[in-house]
Amino acid sequence: MEALANLSISWLDPWLMFLTAAGTLAGIYVGAIPGLSVTMATSILISFTFKWQVNEALALIAGVFIGGVYGGARTAILLNIPGAPSAIATAFDGYPLAKRGEAGEAIGLTTVMSVFGGFVGILALALMAPLITSFAIQFNSRDYLLLGLIGILLVGTLSGESFAKGAFAGALGVLIGMVGLDPMTAEGRFTYGSITLMGGVPYIAAMIGFFGVAEALVQLHNLDLATIKQKIDRIIPKLSDVKKYFWLAMRASGIGTIIGALPGTGGDIAALLAYDDAKRTTPNPEVPFGEGAKEGLVAPEAANNAAVGGAFVPMLTLGIPGDAVTAVIIGALFIHGLKPGPLMLIETPHLFWFTVGNLLLANVFLLIFGLTGVRIFTKIIECPKAVLIPLIIVLSSVGTYAIQNNPSHVYWMLGFGVIGYFLKTYGFQVGPIILGVILGPMMDSNYRRAMIGARGDIGTFLWDFVSHPISFMLTTAFVLMLLSQTPLWRPLTARIRRTRE
Template structure:
């Protein structure tokens, strides 16, 4: 295990890829409007011909660097680089106006690494246990896990549950296009030869997360103007001790929220900030006026969310957020099986991923503390220069999948679809998951029914007989119930009563 964790530290090729991947993620993260999901998606198309470990390791580095980089523009120009960095604007930008931009970035850099390390520790402790549990999974359990993943990501995405299920249903339907893997029968091809191989989900991801984001950003053309005074960088050492209790509490918040598929850093950062406001009795300054605690809490929570989000991704095959959904697709491309069997079939890859994330945290310190002035200039790049570059990479990436213009057309089509979905507040993540998970759900469902000698009733009854199946079935039912108005009303009342008693 230790040898595998140290591979990214000792292999110079992997070390260079992680360094460059982290830097690319940081630069992307601090450009307002460009999501980490887009960056990782573009990387999937560029690295699908690489060997497995270099490709996955690079994407993990971009993931961590991008999440960290999102708060830089929040602090420097009061424009969140991503949804998860919204809470950083509350106290980050007031610090910049006070001439303490360097200290603000220094604090977030140090606590980003601490939060990320705590998240990885939780990942290392939880994954082996869940991997051993996976040996008892049957076909019906795999079906329930994938179905639960669609429900959770849909339910926790923007918009209503009905919208999420509708989009996921479209994705599942599109995922069925092509040859049936069990019978070889054509489905939804309408006699078109190009549809026999199905719809490539890389082109789908490039369109939904890449090109659609370009369309969304077109109305914000121009150059963001800012006059940033950096000042000193490192905060007083005493703060590391003073903020330790808050760090541990908000890291736990981040891990727990990350484990919930679909929740993501935008939720954990706001919960952590609210927690800091309610629990810190003597902040360095009033919250909203440049309190250091107002930066520590969301930064620790966001970075620890990464480790939490990878727990369901690597152990159950359920994405913790949109980025891990893309990573599942990337791992599938390279012949891996993210989910219960990953720890059984390729345990060495899990520990290499963990080691790569640790190396990425080290490079976050390097880039975060040495290139602050550079970051302050990068955020001023006009979007009319940046957007054509993104379009170029989406076109090249989609064409390079199979050297087919048809994939470019699919990418453009999904770009338009993604733009319309975002315009009318529909989540895009469930569609990608539907395309990826739909065919697998279909196969496992039919295998489960076959094991019950073709009896649908036998399949249903088996869900309540076997312990693992029963637990997963209850989770599915709970997820469906939790979206009803009655349940939300009851939960809100219980939460209010609990808050009053605590006060």
């Protein structure tokens, strides 16, 4: 009963409702405009909202997340440019549909299926999280160490150019997270006598630098973008279509939820896998795939929105982010003095149910905004990059400054921005770095607790990894992924690559 009361907080409070709506609407545009990303928007928003109450901040951020994952689909359909990585698969069939003059219908169907996927993901979150929590209480420090390693490893393997680059980025993030006073012994690490460094590297400045400034600098390379006008007519999809693709959407949502819940994998991979699955399980589509098959639109969109709910599962129950956006959201929770993990659901269940309710509300708004305002939308996304880039810089700088009114944080931001630019240019992903920064301190303290538990004896320490059932399972998973340098995932990655091509 209490859960239900907390679930409905944002449905009853007009201000929270407004924030969720505003976040969702803003998210649709952020996701849709190529060059703006959800990670960028959430990192900047955290700095602006950290003085707010936690519910208000979460309402806005959840809206942006939900809206942003969907928004990329619109530009994918209208311009053949996925506004966000999770919409790559949507462009395969969405753009051909638009070229045939069915852009409006494609957007309508996408919206309905995104919302459907979103609901499935959230339902899974509400059902699975309490189960995982009761299981996760038995987790040991070793297990957390392993979960952190697996999360960083997965982000590194599946998203970047090469495994080594992913591993480097993750380890670099961990190292950045180590700077400052050691929480266990209060010894300085990489502080060099500087009081500023004793407080650690300001991680919000790092996030904004890597996701905001670096991305803006990369975008300088493609300033000129031709825009194509599309005819928009009917937007509300046919009921027969919704009925026809119900089971496909259901299966895609299942894929999306599971992929989203794996630590380190997010909506983009979920969408590609669901697209591939739809392709294999639909032997006779009305229109061939790649030429405007509606199946090719329904599956990735249901999957990437379902992945949102999925991504919250490891974040809220284990404190392990499911992807880059949830890594940033974990940063937001830290700022508000909360510690995501198995105890969060036990100590602050109201926050969990509030989040679930809020995600549901954001999906309702997504349905409303998704089916309206398409004509204005086409005007706004024509906003040239030359205008966007300076604005991103201004917002990033003010956001970084606003956290502690500290001008030195802005220098950190610029420094990380420039480093991030080179890393991105040479094919490194910045996602694993942020994951490393967030998870590094947690992994360090868990490693040392496990080592102290083994009385500093390396043999006992290693034996513990295989002699306890949960640790054994996780160790096996980790070692399989690591040693083989991912032949375990080769069929998976090969399939993603094939679909991408």
